Amino acid sequence: MIRFESVTKRFDDGAPAVEDLDLEILDGELTVLVGPSGCGKTTSLRMINRLEDLTAGRILVNDEDVMSQDRIQLRRRIGYVMQTSGLFPHRRIRANIATVPRLLGWSRERIDRRVEELAELVGLAPELLDRFPHALSGGQQQRVGVARALAADPPLMLMDEPFAAVDPIVRTHLQDELVRLQRRLGKTVVFVTHDIDEAIKLGDRIAVFQDRGRVAQYASPTELLAAPANDFVVGFLGRDRELRRLALIDVADAGVEEAPVVLGGDSAEAACETARRHGRDWVIVVDDARRLERWVAVDALTGPTVADAVTTGFRYTVSAGDSLRGAVNAMVASTIGVAPRLDSEGRLEGVLTQASLNRVLA
């Protein structure tokens, strides 16, 4: 556990960067420090491994005051990933990853074994290990940065906007992998970002920094979005806060409504009756096994059977594991305002409508 106790950091030029910060970071969690630039989040992070020395207060890592420890030893025990990969340009990837183990004096065999293990863990192709950093893409370099931080298996990792400089597609990918890694390894991660989406996506807990290390709110993403503590947090979460909330809720947690379902061979008359019974002006067409096919408007049922009518496909469907944000997307895209929810076999379980969201958001 990391505990900040009334921590103040003052740089030479006057105003404190962090003032009287109290914060507790729990073991095995991914804690995100988020806030606008100049809010003190990065300074707070850098005080943990003494890249900056604090001016007043204490920081305890596992009940030990960092200021009373040798800073070189302290840093070797804490993983660090930075925005630009900061890889050593004159060393091959293999040696870059091995940085801390080499400083710690591990044997060659142990280092080699560890490097290959890490390459696999962070998804680096083995042939990249013998290249120099400049031959790697930004995303690959960042993976190496993560592998280097993990090399000596530190229980604690500090990450300073590690994905800010890579393109959005790679970033999403790296974020997903970080979550996967953290779940698997159970590391304590302190992650700094200015991107609230990233914070919500990654954080078990989020500390929203307002200014000078003042924490406006410290909560889980769900709590943060459901009950922002003040106007600053509301503003920082942005105008699509409710949509962000939806992103955190599984469609399985929202109810589904029964939908008017017909088979292709049903008569048009029966289909209209089904629609009427459900109070809808459309029906969903499924096959014998209740697997979703298409939908058709009641007005279009002019032939003798459903199969004679012009039907429309669903561009999106959802199933358990997807977020409600995906469900809203499916609703908007369907033009009849519903998101079909399917089970793992592709069978229709029902549809989500805006009403199904109200229940979980309330």
Next chain:
Amino acid sequence: MNAIRWSWIGDNTDLLLEKTLEHVHLAGLAMLFGLLIAFPLALAAVHWPRMYGPSLAATGVAFTIPSLALFILLIPFTGLSVTTSLIGLTIYTLLILFRNIVAGLNGVPRDVSEAARAMGYTRLRQLFTVELPVALPVIMAGVRIAAVTTIGLVTVTALIGQGGLGQLFITGFTLHRTTPLIVGFVLSVALAVVIDLVLVALLWLITPWRRGRE
């Protein structure tokens, strides 16, 4: 009429070899002392940026002293000795070496130094195993210029009784012979070119990460 008497060269191969070696020896020692002085000076200037201006000014002023004048100034203290020529030659290497070592170290990307710190490098290890290697290309550029300059300058020290291949100029001049003059000239130019190429090859050899990049 032949300007060169080839037989003279044949008759004096031992002398030419000796003078060439002497030349290399003088230039090499001057470079060594130059590096030994410029390196700590550059480290200090990187660490305390306030020192950079004065250090640059001092080495710059030394660089502008006419070489002959400097040697003559030194004679009362150190005589017509190797020491005199070495002091002079070393002083002329300082500006270029100092400036390039500072530029090289300051040119190490911030994130690279920062990463080294964050990984738990000691200051000294960071300097020698991270910052110096990364700064090497810029430092070597300075070493090349300084080496070539020094090789040219060594000939001037012939006037105080040293000078390696420069001695051949004196010989040619006093005996009114063109052959030693031309041979001395060609050999010292060739030496400068060869040393420069050797340094380029050395840099290539010790910086594998830069190959195929430019």
